Amino acid sequence: MITASTPCAQPPAWALKQRRLFDAMRAAAQIYLDKYTREDGTLIWxxxxxxxxxxxxxxxxxxxxWPLLYLLGGDDWFLETAQREWDAITRQLTALGPVLNEYERGYDQFHQSEHYTYFYFLCLADPTHAQNVARARRFAELYVDPRAGNYDPVHKLIRAPHNGSGGPRWGFFDSEDRAWTYGDWMQPYGLPFDDVPGVNTLDDLRDPVLARRMGEATHQRYGKGDVAANLGVTSLIANAWLLTGEPRYGDWLVEYVGAWMARAEANGGLIPDNVGLSGRVGEYLDGKWYGGLYGWQWPHGFYNLAMATLVAAAAAFLATGDARYFDLPRWQMDGVWSRRAVLPLREVKRSSLGHHWVGQLVASGDSNAGHYAGRLDVQDRADESQEAPMCVVPYRHGDRGWFDYQPLSPVYPAALWNLTRSDADWARLAELRQTERYDWRQVISFRGKEDAGHEQPWLCFLQGENPDYPERILDVALEQVAQRLQSIEEDRADLTTVNIHHWQVRNPVTTEALVQLTLGAPQPIYNGGLLIAPLRYFDGQRRRPGLPPDVAALVERSEATRLVVRLVNTNSSMQREVIVQAGAFGEHRWDAAAHGARSGNIAREPIGATRFAVALPPASEIRLELTMTRNVNPPTYPTV
Incomplete structure (x- = not known):
């Protein structure tokens, strides 16, 4: 055990703010829970x-x-409540109808992968939970076992874009009324297809005949066959593999991800977004490699395909250790990057996902750009900010070619670098920064649905350029908790009539700052991402995951084989013990640790293990320079 020997009577501001954030979220979460759930845990709806x-x-x-916050060091209450809420919501949705045998009856994996990250965090937080282990197996078998109906092992494809516990959910509509009726929500995205006779604009859908025609096309083209967005399911299979170690789950990942890699390679690297039941790309789209559900043409394009390929690459790599899978997301990023352009802000601020890249829009000379970018109804401003040049890439492709130019979000190359820690993938980030026209060091107070978007200033901090980033991002996180709490307290809605997004925009738990600062990693990919990080903590005294009470952590450097970590015990009377693990899944090995001794000399200690313990006496801190060897252990969900 390494013992901290540096007194810390006055903890650094970032350490105090970090612990304050844990406390603030615990208090706000209770208010949120009391407001929006019944006694049995179900949501009031x-x-x-x-x-x-x-x-x-x-x-x-x-x-x-919520279970991710527990994994970082949140109160025991977060895991208990998160498990209770998962079980309660599952019962609620089963009674309502869309959940069958505790799994979604049938919908696209773009949406399914958004919420099953909740389940993966639960499994990582407590891999001994017998009911969740049984669920993980049962959920994975829906795709690994061909008898469930979802998977065709001959053609190596998932048989329908909508799939789940009910097997393939054929078609796009359940009712006989298959009209694709106009809705204001479509405005940012436009039409799903360019070739439906008579339907040239969204307004054409106001005509019931044309709406029916578009609906029929959608029902046929989106109703069967595999789509690239189904790669989001790979984390479901990887979760079962990490829990059980059963080879059949790893074998399935190799087979399914490998099939999509082959299709992408045959298409010059860009992943085709659809394949028919015969195994032919473009089978229901006149041979087009684009046009599948949640594919290149509609509605989000690169946004969801980048996430799907990153998730798939991570899952396949964890199961095999084969780094070639990382080429799949690389091909997509390089494909759009090679088609980049420089356009004025006025031409791109209304793009389909403007509200997602708010954090990038601090255009030259316009510090307010980042705040108004997310408002699609903003009025044009007759000043120079509208002409601010921006480097953008095409997110979508249709019959007219590439379109929907937007900034290349650093979320994607940052996630890729986090997976590989390779110089080549860091170079992608460096090139993006060099090409952008705004200061990456700026920290803007915002929070999107993905609880991410501050990759730029964090990456600068890791390079030693942004020394006050920890305090600034913690201030942002605390501000966002306060804003969510105010929204909860001011909410007077009849909860039995609210829409299905009512709760998530008020959830006061935010984890991006804590993941970055304590783990040296970006927030997990929202659509299905597992927690990938170079290290993780356990409480040595309470024998549970996460930082102990009163302990703050800061990863100051996070490189391929070297990390610099500060640990601070803010408690002036109680000793704490931190177990430091190499890799979120114990996949790495610590080689050595260097730290300052009380005499001022640097002590260098060999480790040669996946974990080591640090004793933190009251009011003490330690700065550890750690070296590691990556990916030498089979990844798993470890316990203390």
């Missing part, structure tokens, strides 16, 4: 399910990051 397939994810997303 309507008693009947509307005629739609959508919505299951939004119920679970009300608590999606």
């Amino acid at each position: 309507a008693t009947t399910w509307p005629d739609m397939r959508d919505g299951v994810d939004d119920f679970y997303e009300a608590f999606v990051n």
